[in-house]
Amino acid sequence: MSYALYRRGGPGLRLVTIVGLVLFVVWSAAPVVWLILSSLLQQKALIARPPDLSPANLTLDNFVTVVASAAALGRGILNSLIVALFSTAVALALGAPAAYALARLSVPRANAIAFLVLATQMLPSIAIAIPLFLVISRIGLIDNVFSLGVVYLSFNLPIVIWILRGFFLGIPAGLEKAAAIDGAGVLRTFWHIVLPISIPPLGAAAVFAFVEAWNEFFFALILTRQSAQTVPLVIAAFAGQYQTVFGQMMAAALISVVPVIVLAVVFRDWIVRGFADGMMKG
Amino acid sequence: MSIQMSRRGMLQAAAAAGAAAALPFGLSSHAAAEEALTVFGPLPPDPAPPGAAKFSEAAFEAWKKAHGASVTYDLLAWPQLHDRMATAFASGSAPWDVIYMCGWVPEFVSFLTPFADELPKSLVDDLPASSFETVTWQGKRYGAIFTLSLLTLFYNKEHLAEVGFNEAPKNWDEFKRATKELTRNGRFGFVANYGDPAGIGGTASYWMAFLQQAGGKMYGEDGMPVFKSDAGVAALQMMMDLMAAGTDPGSISYASINDSTNVLLAGRASMMMNWPFMWNAAQDPAQSQIVGKLASAILPAGPAGSASIDGTDAWTVSKASKNPALARQLVEFYLDAEVQKRQALDTGWLPIRLSVLADPEVQQKLPNAAVVLEQAKHPYNSFVTPDFNQVTQAVGTEVQKALQGQKTAAQAIADASDLVTAIVKRRG
Numbered sequence: 001m002s003y004a005l006y007r008r009g010g011p012g013l014r015l016v017t018i019v020g021l022v023l024f025v026v027w028s029a030a031p032v033v034w035l036i037l038s039s040l041l042q043q044k045a046l047i048a049r050p051p052d053l054s055p056a057n058l059t060l061d062n063f064v065t066v067v068a069s070a071a072a073l074g075r076g077i078l079n080s081l082i083v084a085l086f087s088t089a090v091a092l093a094l095g096a097p098a099a100y101a102l103a104r105l106s107v108p109r110a111n112a113i114a115f116l117v118l119a120t121q122m123l124p125s126i127a128i129a130i131p132l133f134l135v136i137s138r139i140g141l142i143d144n145v146f147s148l149g150v151v152y153l154s155f156n157l158p159i160v161i162w163i164l165r166g167f168f169l170g171i172p173a174g175l176e177k178a179a180a181i182d183g184a185g186v187l188r189t190f191w192h193i194v195l196p197i198s199i200p201p202l203g204a205a206a207v208f209a210f211v212e213a214w215n216e217f218f219f220a221l222i223l224t225r226q227s228a229q230t231v232p233l234v235i236a237a238f239a240g241q242y243q244t245v246f247g248q249m250m251a252a253a254l255i256s257v258v259p260v261i262v263l264a265v266v267f268r269d270w271i272v273r274g275f276a277d278g279m280m281k282g
Numbered sequence: 283m284s285i286q287m288s289r290r291g292m293l294q295a296a297a298a299a300g301a302a303a304a305l306p307f308g309l310s311s312h313a314a315a316e317e318a319l320t321v322f323g324p325l326p327p328d329p330a331p332p333g334a335a336k337f338s339e340a341a342f343e344a345w346k347k348a349h350g351a352s353v354t355y356d357l358l359a360w361p362q363l364h365d366r367m368a369t370a371f372a373s374g375s376a377p378w379d380v381i382y383m384c385g386w387v388p389e390f391v392s393f394l395t396p397f398a399d400e401l402p403k404s405l406v407d408d409l410p411a412s413s414f415e416t417v418t419w420q421g422k423r424y425g426a427i428f429t430l431s432l433l434t435l436f437y438n439k440e441h442l443a444e445v446g447f448n449e450a451p452k453n454w455d456e457f458k459r460a461t462k463e464l465t466r467n468g469r470f471g472f473v474a475n476y477g478d479p480a481g482i483g484g485t486a487s488y489w490m491a492f493l494q495q496a497g498g499k500m501y502g503e504d505g506m507p508v509f510k511s512d513a514g515v516a517a518l519q520m521m522m523d524l525m526a527a528g529t530d531p532g533s534i535s536y537a538s539i540n541d542s543t544n545v546l547l548a549g550r551a552s553m554m555m556n557w558p559f560m561w562n563a564a565q566d567p568a569q570s571q572i573v574g575k576l577a578s579a580i581l582p583a584g585p586a587g588s589a590s591i592d593g594t595d596a597w598t599v600s601k602a603s604k605n606p607a608l609a610r611q612l613v614e615f616y617l618d619a620e621v622q623k624r625q626a627l628d629t630g631w632l633p634i635r636l637s638v639l640a641d642p643e644v645q646q647k648l649p650n651a652a653v654v655l656e657q658a659k660h661p662y663n664s665f666v667t668p669d670f671n672q673v674t675q676a677v678g679t680e681v682q683k684a685l686q687g688q689k690t691a692a693q694a695i696a697d698a699s700d701l702v703t704a705i706v707k708r709r710g
Contacts (some may be wrong), residue, residue, distance in 0.1 A: 043569035047544035061568075130372050137375035221370040225356050233362075240328040241360035241384075241483075242559045244540045 039250035062247035076234035083211035086149035095160030103168035143225040156209040167201040201269030231256040316352040323382035324360040337628035379603040385594040397599040398423035416594040429631045431593030439577040440554035450579030457582040464552040465528025473530040473551035477537035479678020486678035492517035495584030500638040500665040509700035518691040564629035578650040590662040676701035
C-alpha cells in the first residue's frame with residue numbers, strides 16, 4: 001500500500017494499517033527485547049513461570065561475569081570479525097565480476113551456470129562436512145580463521161553472485177554502449193562505469209554475506225579447536241549437558257550482536273536500496 | 283656469507299655434541315621437548331578434568347612436571363562434543379590422546395585403545411565393577427568412568443511433607459500415589475524431559491531405567507532385542523501412569539535435563555529423576571527457589587527392585603595417540619584418590635572410587651553421595667551399543683507416542699522391538 005493510498009483511505013483503513021504495523025513491530029522486536037531482559041535477570045527469575053520481572057531481580061551480574069571471563073568472548077568476536085570480513089571481501093571481489101559476466105556478457109549458458117551456482121547451496125552442510133574436514137586437515141589448516149573464511153566463501157559467493165546479478169541485469173544497455181563508444185573495454189566499463197553505480201547492492205550483498213559468516217555455527221564447530229573459535233561457539237558454551245546459564249548466554253549474545261547491529265545501522269540505506277534494486281531488476 | 287671455523291672450534295662443537303649424546307635419556311629428552319598430550323573433553327561446569335575445572339590444579343602442575351609432560355585441553359560445550367568427535371574420527375584426523383566419552387565407546391571403539399585393561403589392580407578394585415559395563419566392548423575395557431553419575435530420585439521434601447510423605451516413595455505404587463497427591467496448587471507431582479528421544483538422558487533411557495526395575499533387559503545373549511516382554515510393557519505403562527497421575531504435561535516437550543531441572547528448581551514440580559549434578563545447583567540461591575528443600579533417594583522399586591542408568595562419563599585413550607602410556611598415566615592421575623576427592627568437594631561431581639564415595643568429608647559436603655552409592659548397588663545398565671543413538675531414537679520415539687496417547691504400551695513396545703531388530707540386523 002502506498003503512502004498516498006493510506007492518506008486517501010478512511011479512518012478504518014488507517015486504523016487497520018496502524019494496528020498492523022504495531023503488531024509487526026512488536027512481533028519483530030519481541031525477541032530482541034526478551035534478549036535484553038534475559039541478560040539482566042537472575043537465573044531463578046528466568047526459570048519462574050511466569051518469569052519474575054520485578055526490579056529486585058534485575059542485575060548486571062551476567063554482564064560482569066561474561067566480561068570478567070572475556071578472554072574467550074573477546075577472542076571469539078575477533079575471530080568472527082576476521083572470518084566474516086575476509087570471506088565478505090573475497091566474495092565481493094570474486095562475486096562482482098562473476099555476476100557481471102553472467103548478467104551482461106555473452107557467456108554461453110549463463111542462466112544454467114547461475115543456477116548451478118545456486119544449486120551448490122542445496123547440498124546439506126553435513127554432506128560436505130567430512131570431505132571438507134579431510135582436505136583442511138590434510139593441509140594442516142584446522143583451527144585457522146582463514147581456512148574457515150575460505151569455507152564460508154562456499155555459501156557467501158553464491159549469495160553475492162545472485163544479489164549482484166539481479167542488479168546488473170537491470171543496468172541500461174546504453175551505459176555500456178556509451179562506454180564502448182568512448183573506447184572502454186569490458187574491464188574498464190566494469191570498473192569505471194558499472195561498479196560506481198553498484199555501491200548500494202554491493203553494500204547490501206556485503207552486509208548479507210557478513211551476517212551469514214558471523215552467525216555460522218556448524219563448520220566453525222568442526223573446523224576449529226580453541227584458537228579459531230568464533231562467537232557462536234563461545235555463546236553455545238553457556239549451554240552444557242546439565243546446565244544452561246541463560247542470563248550469561250544472553251549477555252554474551254547481546255555483546256556479540258553489537259558489531260552486526262552497528263553494521264546494519266551504518267549501512268541501512270544501502271541495504272534497503274540494494275535489495276530493492278536487486279529485486280526489481282532481477 | 284661464509285662461515286669459517288677454526289680447528290679448536292670444531293673440536294669444541296664435537297665435544298659438546300658428544301656430551302649431549304652421553305646425557306641420560308630422561309635429561310636429554312627434558313632438554314629437547316616435553317611429551318605433549320592433548321585432551322578432548324567438555325567445558326565446566328560439565329564434568330571436566332583438573333586444570334580445566336578449578337580443582338587439584340597444584341597437583342596437576344606437579345604431575346606434569348614429574349612426567350615432563352605438557353597437557354593441552356581442547357574443551358567444547360558438551361552438546362557439541364559428539365559431532366566434532368564423529369567428524370574427526372570419520373576423517374581419520376582426530377588429534378587427541380585422551381578423549382571424553384559419554385556412552386559412545388562402542389560407537390567409536392575402532393579408534394580407541396583398550397587401555398583400561400592395564401590399569402593398576404589397586405585402582406580397579408576401588409571402582410564399582412559395573413562402572414566398566416558401558417566402556418567395555420567385546421571383552422575389552424576401553425575407558426574408565428571418572429564420576430559416578432546415576433539417575434536417582436530428587437524431591438522437594440517440603441512438598442512431600444504437605445501431603446503426608448515423610449520420605450521418598452519406595453515403590454511404583456507409592457510413586458504413582460505421591461505423584462497424584464502432589465499435583466495441586468498449580469504444580470505437578472513429577473517432571474521429566476521426554477522431549478528428546480535419543481541418547482543418555484533421552485526418553486528411551488528413562489524407559490530403560492523402568493525396564494530394569496521391572497526385571498527386563500534390552501538384549502539377549504545373541505545381541506538381539508528381548509524387551510518385547512511383560513517387563514518392557516510394564517515399564518512403559520508405569521511411565522504412562524505417572525503421566526496421567528500428574529507429570530508436568532510440558533515434560534513431553536522438555537528436550538534437555540536443563541528444562542525439567544528448572545521446573546523443579548522453580549518449585550513448580552515436586553519430584554524428578556536426575557543426575558548427581560543437581561544437588562549443588564539446587565543449593566545455589568541465584569538459580570534455585572528450593573534451597574534447603576531438596577532431598578534425594580534411590581529410584582522407587584518396580585517388581586524387580588530399584589534400578590537406574592549410568593551417565594557414563596569416561597576417559598578413553600585414542601588408538602592414534604603417540605604417547606599411549608603417558609595418556610594412561612594421565613587418566614590414572616585423574617582417578618587418583620586425592621584428585622577424586624577434590625573433584626567431589628570443589629566441583630560437586632561425585633567420585634567414582636568407592637573409598638572416596640565413602641569418605642565422611644565427601645558425604646557431608648554432598649549428602650546425595652550416599653544415595654548414589656546405594657543406587658549403585660542395584661542394576662544401572664545403559665545398554666550402549668555402536669548404534670546406541672539409532673536404537674534410542676527408535677525406542678524413544680515409540681515411548682513418546684505412547685506417552686501422548688497415540689499408542690498403547692504393548693503396541694509401542696512391539697513397534698520399538700521391530701525397529702531395533704532391524705537396526706541390530708543391519709549392524710550384523
